[in-house]
Amino acid sequence: MSEKPPSANEAIKANSNYLRGTIAAGLADASTATMPEADQQLLKFHGTYQQDDRDLRAARRKQGLEKAYAFLVRIRVPGGVASPAQWLEVDRLAGEFANGTIKLTTRQALQFHGVIKTNLKHTIAQLNQAALDTIAACGDVNRNVMCNPNPHLSSVHAGVLKLAQGLSDHLTPQTRAYHEIWLDGETIHTSEDEVEPIYGKTYLPRKFKIAIAVPPSNDVDVFANDLSFIAIIEAGQLVGFNVAVGGGMGMSHGVDGSFPRLAEVIGFCQPGQVIDVAEKVVLVQRDFGDRSDRRHARLKYTIEERGSAWFSAELHRYLGYELEAARAYQFDDNGDRYGWFEDERGFFHLNLFIQGGRVLDTPAYPLRSGLREIAKIHQGDFRLTANQNLVIANISPARRPAIEQLLAQYAINDSHLKSALRLNSLACVALPTCGLALAEAERYLPDLLTELEQVIEANGLRHDAITIRMTGCANGCARPFLAEIAFVGRAPGRYNVYLGGGFAGQRLSKLYRESVRAEAITGLLEPLIAHYARARNDGERFGDFCIRAGYVAATRQGADFHHNLNPDALNIR
Numbered sequence: 001m002s003e004k005p006p007s008a009n010e011a012i013k014a015n016s017n018y019l020r021g022t023i024a025a026g027l028a029d030a031s032t033a034t035m036p037e038a039d040q041q042l043l044k045f046h047g048t049y050q051q052d053d054r055d056l057r058a059a060r061r062k063q064g065l066e067k068a069y070a071f072l073v074r075i076r077v078p079g080g081v082a083s084p085a086q087w088l089e090v091d092r093l094a095g096e097f098a099n100g101t102i103k104l105t106t107r108q109a110l111q112f113h114g115v116i117k118t119n120l121k122h123t124i125a126q127l128n129q130a131a132l133d134t135i136a137a138c139g140d141v142n143r144n145v146m147c148n149p150n151p152h153l154s155s156v157h158a159g160v161l162k163l164a165q166g167l168s169d170h171l172t173p174q175t176r177a178y179h180e181i182w183l184d185g186e187t188i189h190t191s192e193d194e195v196e197p198i199y200g201k202t203y204l205p206r207k208f209k210i211a212i213a214v215p216p217s218n219d220v221d222v223f224a225n226d227l228s229f230i231a232i233i234e235a236g237q238l239v240g241f242n243v244a245v246g247g248g249m250g251m252s253h254g255v256d257g258s259f260p261r262l263a264e265v266i267g268f269c270q271p272g273q274v275i276d277v278a279e280k281v282v283l284v285q286r287d288f289g290d291r292s293d294r295r296h297a298r299l300k301y302t303i304e305e306r307g308s309a310w311f312s313a314e315l316h317r318y319l320g321y322e323l324e325a326a327r328a329y330q331f332d333d334n335g336d337r338y339g340w341f342e343d344e345r346g347f348f349h350l351n352l353f354i355q356g357g358r359v360l361d362t363p364a365y366p367l368r369s370g371l372r373e374i375a376k377i378h379q380g381d382f383r384l385t386a387n388q389n390l391v392i393a394n395i396s397p398a399r400r401p402a403i404e405q406l407l408a409q410y411a412i413n414d415s416h417l418k419s420a421l422r423l424n425s426l427a428c429v430a431l432p433t434c435g436l437a438l439a440e441a442e443r444y445l446p447d448l449l450t451e452l453e454q455v456i457e458a459n460g461l462r463h464d465a466i467t468i469r470m471t472g473c474a475n476g477c478a479r480p481f482l483a484e485i486a487f488v489g490r491a492p493g494r495y496n497v498y499l500g501g502g503f504a505g506q507r508l509s510k511l512y513r514e515s516v517r518a519e520a521i522t523g524l525l526e527p528l529i530a531h532y533a534r535a536r537n538d539g540e541r542f543g544d545f546c547i548r549a550g551y552v553a554a555t556r557q558g559a560d561f562h563h564n565l566n567p568d569a570l571n572i573r
Contacts, residue, residue, distance in 0.1 A: 004292035012038045013140070013202045018175035018194050019045045027181075033069040033117050045141060045203070046178055047074045047134025048120065051113075055432040071120050072433065073098070073112040074137035075127060078168035079161040080108030080149045080384035081393075082132075084375040087382050089130035091372050097123045102368065104357035106426060106478055107209070108220075108384040109137060109144045113433050124182040135178045140204040142171040142282065146220045147212035149383040149391055152341040152349050156238040160212050160231055163274055167210060170275050171282065173199060198279060198286075205289035205297035208282060209248075211386070212241070218331035220386045221505045223247045223262040224479045226299040227281050229274060230265070232327045240270045242326045243277060245311065246303035249476025252295055253490065260481040260508055261300040266312050267323025280318040284311065334482070334505035335424045335465060336387045338416035347380070348395040350403075353416045356427045356442040357388025370410025374403055387426060419453050420465040426479065430472025430489065437472030439489030444518065445470040448487075451522040452529075459533035466542045467503060470495070481508050484543035485525070490515045497524065500552040503541040510552035 012021075021042040026035040035043065040050045052067035060068060075090065082090075090110055094102045099114030110132075115123050124134055137144060147164040151157045174196055179185030196203070211220040214231045222228035222244055229241035247263030269277050285299045288306070303311050316322045341349045354367070361368045371390075375382070380394025395403055407413035416423065428434070430441035449468070456462055469483040480486035480498065482505045487495040494515045501509035516524060532545050540548075547554050 006291045007294050007297075009041055009140070009294060010202055010291050012041050016042050017177070018196065018201070019173070019177040020175075020181065023177075024181050027117065027121055030118070033066060035117070043071075045136065045139030045173065046182065047076070047124070047137035047139075048072060048115075049074075049138060051433045051435055053114075053432050054435075054437075069117065070099075070113070070433075071115045071117065073115050073120070073123055073127075073134060074105070074144075075110040075112075075132050075134055076137045076144045076168065077109050077132075077384055078145045079147045079164035080386075081161060082110070082382045082384070084378045084380075084382065086130050086132055087375045088372065089126070090132070091368065091375070093123055093126060094368075100360065100368075102359040103429065104354055104359065104384050104388045104390060106357070106386060106388055106428070107144045108146045108149065108386055110384070113429070121182055125184075128183055133178075136172050138207070140206055140208075141173055141199060142168075142204075142208045142210060144168070145171075145210045145212070146225075146386050148214040148217055148219060149385050149393075150217070150219075150337065150341075150349065150351070151383075151393060152343040155236060155344070156214065156231060156233060159238055159271070160214055163229075163271070164212055166275060167278055170279065171198065171210075173203070198282060200286065202291070204282070204286055205291045206294060208285065208299065210278060213331070215329045216332040217337075218334040218505045219336060221334050221479050221482055223505055224249050224260075224476075224482060225263060226285070227278060228263055229269075230329055232268065232329060238271060240268055240324075240327075241274060242329060243267050243269055243323060245281060246300045246308070248298045248300040249479050249481055250298070251474045251476065251481075253474050253496075255295070258295055260476060261304060262506075262508060263300075264303070264308050265326045266308055266315075268326050269323055276319065277315075277323070280315055283318055284314050288314070331504040331506060333465070333503055334387075335467065336385050336389050338389075338423060346397060348397070348400055350392045350395065350407075351385070351416065352390045352392065352412065353418060353423055354389050355422075355446055358442065359390075364411070366410050367412060367415075370406060370412045373410070374406050377402055377406075419449075419456060419462050421453060421456050421461075421468060422449050424465050424467045425449060426469040426483075428471045428477040434472060436475055437489060438491055439472050439493060439495060439518075441470045441472040441478070441487075441489065445487075448518070448521060452525065455522065455526050455529050459530050461529065461533055464542075465503070467501065479505075483509060484541065484546070485509075487521065493518045495521065497521065498552075499528075499546040500543045500555065502543055507543070508555040509543070510555045512546075512552055 021039045023039045026039050049072040052069045056068045097119040098112035103111035145164045145168040209225045210227045211225045212229045213222045225247045228244040242265050244263035244265045249260045251258040290297045338351045359368050383391035383393045427441040427445040430437040467483045468485040469478045469480040470487040471478050471480045472489040483501045486498040497513045498509035499512045
């Protein structure tokens with residue numbers, strides 16, 4: 001435990017009466033569109049962030065108006081699986097209470113933007129009626145639990161999905177504040193203290209993320225999570241999971257003590273031990289994580305400073321038994337597989353590419369309307385991927401013709417007929433709603449990809465997959481530091497460019513150029529791409545080539561991330 005005084009957020013949590021604060025009173029205050037500052041922190045535990053439209057800030061300031069406040073609402077979808085009825089309800093609420101779009105996040109969740117304060121309670125309450133909730137979608141608790149979303153990839157998928165849902169249920173906060181505030185639940189008056197059996201009164205030092213992968217696909221980017229379980233399949237049967245701890249993407253520009261980190265595999269557990277292992281990992285971080293500096297409060301820093309041997313020993317003490325030795329596994333990639341697939345039952349699954357995870361209608365591409373019509377007749381489910389895409393899953397042979405007709409009618413049938421570069425891209429929301437964004441991401445990356453596709457085409461690489469990701473700041477929501485090419489917002493119109501991440505998400509990238517102007521990015525990368533096209537080895541991935549060719553050095557853990565061994569790579573352009 002740190003001897004430094006706790007951060008302000010620790011006091012907010014301790015004094016919140018288990019996440020109630022004065023949220024109910026703030027929601028009822030019609031004199032302002034904002035919420036009290038302390039309650040803004042508590043709202044995150046309930047799955048919502050206060051934001052404002054930054055495109056409108058200057059104009060409203062000139063008019064002497066309050067900022068254009070609205071709320072992000074994040075919907076938990078453990079394992080990424082939603083029913084057609086739930087999709088229809090999310091679609092309805094997006095039009096009625098949000099900005100008319102649905103966001104598919106990089107953690108397999110659904111998200112609204114633009115919900116004003118007077119509609120916030122209505123939105124969350126109506127989600128609950130569709131068996132959806134927002135509790136613990138944000139905040140210093142375990143977030144949405146991810147798992148491989150593709151049932152055609154593995155016969156063990158159903159079991160893995162059930163486990164993801166079980167983990168989510170077990171680690172959900174037990175406070176009744178959520179039901180009292182949003183669902184008009186009865187306030188129970190008792191002389192007994194309320195108890196959070198896992199989190200305690202101050203919950204965790206920071207957010208906590210869990211993912212489950214089914215090799216050879218690392219589509220959930222297990223090494224970016226605080227805790228991950230890697231399914232071990234032998235003779236077609238799930239025998240258990242390797243346990244990986246200490247991953248995380250967020251960092252702060254210019255701060256040597258902050259960095260992204262890959263999770264480390266520390267052992268193997270039986271399927272029946274997974275929930276116990278997860279709980280005890282959470283407890284170790286609860287008790288030993290840094291509560292004085294929120295920028296240093298993730299599990300990755302606890303393990304980085306104390307060592308994985310210490311962590312394993314402490315975990316075994318909390319468990320009362322030791323993990324077994326890790327077992328062999330292999331990841332081939334961390335992307336999605338697009339198009340139609342048929343499983344062993346004769347059911348079909350269609351993986352659609354959703355640019356930036358944004359489901360909306362445009363005159364040329366009425367995606368939201370098309371998915372709404374499909375949901376009306378679909379009898380399977382919808383599966384969100386960790387790469388912001390959507391699987392229309394479990395389509396019966398009898399329903400496929402009708403769904404194919406709708407796909408064609410709404411111009412969705414060829415969503416995945418894009419360059420491999422675009423199909424392996426990710427972007428965070430960034431501007432105009434994210435208060436942390438320093439530069440554009442979701443709104444800019446598609447245009448940049450169009451420029452880079454011309455370079456890709458000219459070099460004969462249209463069908464060669466390269467992972468490429470963009471974020472508006474260094475918090476890493478689109479997991480940029482695992483990409484082969486990454487752009488991280490440094491200032492308006494400027495990005496740090498990173499190269500050399502692993503194609504399977506197994507290696508961090510390295511800083512190549514700092515504070516590059518947006519209009520200079522294509523020119524910067526063009527000679528590298530051309531060099532790759534003519535000099536790569538057979539089967540060599542772009543990230544591997546960047547290291548072999550000397551553009552960047554291979555990245556080790558910890559502070560090494562900030563230091564590139566190639567002096568030329570630090571030139572500012």
